[in-house]
Amino acid sequence: MSYSDKVLDHYSNPRNVGSLDKSSQDVGTGLVGAPECGDVMKLQIKVNPQTSVIEDAKFKTFGCGSAIASSSLATEWVKGKTVEEALQIKNTEIVKELSLPPVKIHCSVLAEDAIRAAIHDWKKKNNGVAQNVPATTEARQ
Amino acid sequence: MSTDVKTIPQEQHIAPNGIKLPIYMDNHATTPMDPRVLEEMLPYFMEKFGNAASRNHSFGWAAEEGVETARERIAKLVGATTKEIIFTSGATESDNLAIKGVAEMYKEKGNHIITAVTEHKAVLDTCKRLEKYGYRVTYLPVQKDGLVDLDDLKRAMDDKTILVTIMAANNEIGVLQPWTEIGKLCRERGIIFHTDATQAVGKVPVDVNKQNIDVMSISAHKMYGPKGVGALYVRRKNPRVQISPIIDGGGHERGMRSGTLNVPGIVGLGKACAIATEEMPKESCHLAGLRNRLRDKIMGRLDEVYINGTMEHRLPGNLNISFAYVEGESLLMGINDIAVSSGSACTSATLEPSYVLKALGTGDDLAHSSIRFGLGRFNTEAEVDYVADRVVETVQRLRELSPLYEMAKEGVDLKSVKWAAE
Numbered sequence: 351m352s353y354s355d356k357v358l359d360h361y362s363n364p365r366n367v368g369s370l371d372k373s374s375q376d377v378g379t380g381l382v383g384a385p386e387c388g389d390v391m392k393l394q395i396k397v398n399p400q401t402s403v404i405e406d407a408k409f410k411t412f413g414c415g416s417a418i419a420s421s422s423l424a425t426e427w428v429k430g431k432t433v434e435e436a437l438q439i440k441n442t443e444i445v446k447e448l449s450l451p452p453v454k455i456h457c458s459v460l461a462e463d464a465i466r467a468a469i470h471d472w473k474k475k476n477n478g479v480a481q482n483v484p485a486t487t488e489a490r491q
Numbered sequence: 492m493s494t495d496v497k498t499i500p501q502e503q504h505i506a507p508n509g510i511k512l513p514i515y516m517d518n519h520a521t522t523p524m525d526p527r528v529l530e531e532m533l534p535y536f537m538e539k540f541g542n543a544a545s546r547n548h549s550f551g552w553a554a555e556e557g558v559e560t561a562r563e564r565i566a567k568l569v570g571a572t573t574k575e576i577i578f579t580s581g582a583t584e585s586d587n588l589a590i591k592g593v594a595e596m597y598k599e600k601g602n603h604i605i606t607a608v609t610e611h612k613a614v615l616d617t618c619k620r621l622e623k624y625g626y627r628v629t630y631l632p633v634q635k636d637g638l639v640d641l642d643d644l645k646r647a648m649d650d651k652t653i654l655v656t657i658m659a660a661n662n663e664i665g666v667l668q669p670w671t672e673i674g675k676l677c678r679e680r681g682i683i684f685h686t687d688a689t690q691a692v693g694k695v696p697v698d699v700n701k702q703n704i705d706v707m708s709i710s711a712h713k714m715y716g717p718k719g720v721g722a723l724y725v726r727r728k729n730p731r732v733q734i735s736p737i738i739d740g741g742g743h744e745r746g747m748r749s750g751t752l753n754v755p756g757i758v759g760l761g762k763a764c765a766i767a768t769e770e771m772p773k774e775s776c777h778l779a780g781l782r783n784r785l786r787d788k789i790m791g792r793l794d795e796v797y798i799n800g801t802m803e804h805r806l807p808g809n810l811n812i813s814f815a816y817v818e819g820e821s822l823l824m825g826i827n828d829i830a831v832s833s834g835s836a837c838t839s840a841t842l843e844p845s846y847v848l849k850a851l852g853t854g855d856d857l858a859h860s861s862i863r864f865g866l867g868r869f870n871t872e873a874e875v876d877y878v879a880d881r882v883v884e885t886v887q888r889l890r891e892l893s894p895l896y897e898m899a900k901e902g903v904d905l906k907s908v909k910w911a912a913e
Binding site for chain 1: 816817818819820821824825844854855856859891892893894895896897905910
């Protein structure tokens with residue numbers, strides 16, 4: 351298996367590893383994947399209630415190097431975006447940025463799902479406006 | 492692939508403590524050749540290049556002499572006679588010849604074959620092919636420790652059973668099946684017992700008479716010999732076993748395996764066996780010592796680490812362990828200067844973990860996070876210490892990254908979680 355330099359970099363120096371308080375009103379948590387399938391991602395966002403800007407993001411991932419890199423990259427990308435902007439992030443952009451081979455595309459899909467799940471969770475906590483957000487799609491394609 | 496791709500492992504380099512990297516610890520896949528084996532082989536490429544089947548000149552005689560010395564050495568290692576050793580291209584061919592050869596020869600007697608689910612693909616796929624030709628195959632399950640249950644075996648035997656094929660040592664988890672007892676059960680019922688002893692010969696004592704073995708596959712490159720050469724032991728007496736050839740031609744190897752002999756390879760296999768006969772007692776102690784050191788250094792510093800397969804009946808150089816809450820491929824990535832194998836096949840599109848570990852009842856999650864360490868003749872204590880340190884550091888780092896480890900530490904029962912992907 352070969353990995354791109356960017357995957358190796360995220361694997362060796364993952365960004366934004368950690369956890370936020372999932373009971374906090376400002377925090378949305380997404381947990382996607384399954385242990386049996388070989389990857390589980392937890393992605394959390396802390397959203398400014400006034401501006402809807404994602405001020406902080408943390409992740410933890412059980413999975414291969416590409417899964418770790420995809421979720422690490424996802425936290426970098428969502429930070430500073432509004433939730434609506436973050437929802438525009440597509441798995442194909444992650445594939446491109448990390449030069450993921452075809453067998454690793456599911457890692458990027460999972461990362462996109464994790465972003466959506468975290469936003470969904472945050473919206474649900476805040477006035478139940480979550481119905482505008484597409485629910486988590488199937489983790490694997 | 493784009494241009495900015497790095498291949499793992501990287502080129503050879505030296506660790507701060509003087510260890511050469513990468514470290515090879517995948518000796519069940521193949522072994523490096525012993526320099527003494529190479530030295531023995533070299534004359535048979537240029538000077539003694541003759542065809543061992545050429546009977547009327549000295550070139551042929553010299554080659555034949557090399558082959559016959561090798562035959563004696565192999566026979567000696569496993570307690571056989573020289574006429575019972577047939578040379579092949581390797582263990583895959585030996586398995587094919589044994590199983591197809593017996594099936595064909597004894598088809599009047601019966602059509603039932605018994606094997607086990609943890610066999611090598613060379614055995615399983617051969618059996619599957621025979622099923623297409625009308626043979627009936629029973630695939631025995633294994634117990635949690637990786638061993639077949641002798642009562643299961645007894646129950647599976649019927650009056651149509653002609654062959655039992657069960658490996659001596661497993662290539663993934665290194666467990667040693669109870670061959671002596673399996674052989675005895677077969678002998679009592681007049682059933683032929685074949686064992687794929689690829690991983691066992693040269694590593695643990697093998698005696699075809701004491702262990703009631705009728706047909707046995709042997710490979711050179713798993714015991715510090717060259718690739719592309721192997722042997723099949725076929726019993727001549729008590730009982731005499733006959734096999735039909737699968738390759739037709741000049742009638743070499745008493746008609747069982749036609750084709751000009753790979754003389755240098757055979758000489759190498761012979762020398763590898765001679766070294767094993769001489770050095771096995773000392774070497775197996777050395778390997779078991781290294782293996783246990785590796786196990787203790789890893790398990791002493793990490794929780795939730797599980798050994799796959801029994802430690803009691805096992806190859807001295809094998810350690811197969813699962814690290815809960817980390818994923819196999821990322822673990823291998825973290826120890827990319829160490830050559831080992833993973834039970835995870837998640838680099839393939841199927842995402843299917845090892846069928847051997849699954850047969851033991853290991854969950855998919857633990858099967859994905861397993862590593863096979865195969866220690867060999869040339870591994871050192873310093874290498875073992877380096878490997879243990881790297882594994883422990885990497886697992887700790889990945890667990891810090893793992894949401895599953897975090898949840899487990901918070902007391903969440905992971906089995907009760909409703910996962911999105913299910």
